[in-house]
Amino acid sequence: MIRYILFPAFLAVISTPVFAQPVDLAKTMRDAQSQMDLLLLNTIRYRNTDNTPYGPRTIENGKLKLIPKRDWTSGFFPGEAWYLYEYSRNRKKRNIAVNLTGGLETEKYNAGTHDMGFKIYCSFGNGYRLTGDTGFRTVILQSARTLSKRFNAKAGVIRSWDHNRDKWDYPVIIDNMLNLELLFAATKISGDSSFYRIAVTHARTTMMHHFRPDNSCYHVVDYDTLTGDVRKKTTHQGYSNESAWSRGQAWAVYGYTMCYRFTKDTAFLAQAERSAAYMLDHKNMPADGVPYWDYDAPGIPDEERDASAAAVLASALYELASYSKTRDYPARADMILRSLTNHYRYKKGEGLGFILQHSTGSKPAKSEVDVPLIYADYYYLEALLRSKSLTKYTSTSWK
Numbered sequence: 001m002i003r004y005i006l007f008p009a010f011l012a013v014i015s016t017p018v019f020a021q022p023v024d025l026a027k028t029m030r031d032a033q034s035q036m037d038l039l040l041l042n043t044i045r046y047r048n049t050d051n052t053p054y055g056p057r058t059i060e061n062g063k064l065k066l067i068p069k070r071d072w073t074s075g076f077f078p079g080e081a082w083y084l085y086e087y088s089r090n091r092k093k094r095n096i097a098v099n100l101t102g103g104l105e106t107e108k109y110n111a112g113t114h115d116m117g118f119k120i121y122c123s124f125g126n127g128y129r130l131t132g133d134t135g136f137r138t139v140i141l142q143s144a145r146t147l148s149k150r151f152n153a154k155a156g157v158i159r160s161w162d163h164n165r166d167k168w169d170y171p172v173i174i175d176n177m178l179n180l181e182l183l184f185a186a187t188k189i190s191g192d193s194s195f196y197r198i199a200v201t202h203a204r205t206t207m208m209h210h211f212r213p214d215n216s217c218y219h220v221v222d223y224d225t226l227t228g229d230v231r232k233k234t235t236h237q238g239y240s241n242e243s244a245w246s247r248g249q250a251w252a253v254y255g256y257t258m259c260y261r262f263t264k265d266t267a268f269l270a271q272a273e274r275s276a277a278y279m280l281d282h283k284n285m286p287a288d289g290v291p292y293w294d295y296d297a298p299g300i301p302d303e304e305r306d307a308s309a310a311a312v313l314a315s316a317l318y319e320l321a322s323y324s325k326t327r328d329y330p331a332r333a334d335m336i337l338r339s340l341t342n343h344y345r346y347k348k349g350e351g352l353g354f355i356l357q358h359s360t361g362s363k364p365a366k367s368e369v370d371v372p373l374i375y376a377d378y379y380y381l382e383a384l385l386r387s388k389s390l391t392k393y394t395s396t397s398w399k
Contacts, residue, residue, distance in 0.1 A: 039056055074119050082097045083378075094131075111150065155224070157176075173220050174206070180203060180259065219248045242296075249279050254312050254316035276316070304369055307357065308360075308373050344358050356372060359372060
């Protein structure tokens with residue numbers, strides 16, 4: 001039996017400004033809950049015939065694609081359940097979130113991936129934030145210890161991929177910035193500053209090497225672990241090595257905004273602002289605020305969009321607005337959220353239960369192009385909650 005306790009004092013939250021609602025939140029969340037119910041039913045149905053029966057990732061050849069626990073996207077399905085519980089405060093919804101989250105617990109020992117934040121913080125982290133359950137806390141701390149094993153002090157970064165060793169020696173991707181939230185949270189709930197130091201070092205090293213003079217970022221930076229020097233810079237999921245893959249740019253905005261939340265280091269805030277400006281002011285940013293899959297894709301305006309990049313960006317902008325008043329971040333986030341809600345959602349009962357259409361996973365690999373993606377739905381729900389300030393930001397006071 002899971003025991004719930006009061007949320008610890010050192011994880012107290014602070015309020016953020018309540019912005020004007022960009023969409024009918026009540027109706028949109030009802031629709032999202034209906035889709036989640038359908039997705040859950042389809043997941044159970046597909047599990048009976050699939051050999052990787054953890055959770056949904058996308059639609060492939062008209063069928064629900066399920067993934068194993070080790071997949072980097074496995075934490076988003078329980079994360080969605082937590083967000084829907086956060087909005088409804090319905091005990092039945094909480095039980096669903098608890099059950100989905102518990103299925104991932106064994107991943108706390110998986111040292112073969114850098115995606116512990118995506119998997120564990122989106123699931124167990126949200127669960128702990130909303131319930132204070134000490135069992136969730138234990139999983140977060142073990143996962144942080146596991147992730148820390150991938151840190152190389154000489155290079156100053158956490159290794160991302162273990163695959164394609166013929167291409168890279170020690171690759172670090174911009175996506176990895178979001179996994180730092182797990183480490184920051186681990187210090188916050190344990191007092192062990194080693195996690196914090198690793199996260200800050202990784203963020204500073206990434207800021208030094210991932211960004212171009214125009215404030216766009218590379219996807220992959222490869223390091224020499226003997227010298228700490230950069231070996232090469234590439235863009236694996238974008239159009240070319242020197243192009244700006246849109247979801248990578250969104251990860252940068254989100255990641256450095258989150259780093260500022262935990263550290264109050266103004267260098268991180270400035271990087272978040274620069275990355276946001278690159279996306280929002282780019283000549284190839286569509287009028288509806290939903291980026292093409294790459295800002296430099298050669299076929300614009302006939303290239304595919306990436307709703308997942310838009311959802312990540314909108315969520316990040318709502319948080320950034322609580323720290324920075326340099327520009328109209330809430331208005332831009334509202335506009336993106338309206339676009340996603342009015343033009344990129346499935347109708348109720350369609351899409352096997354996914355919420356958003358028209359995301360792009362990796363066009364160069366011809367993988368998951370113009371499809372729903374589970375992480376697009378997760379960050380869309382987060383953006384919806386942040387638009388009403390239901391999801392608060394953790395207050396920190398590290399010296």
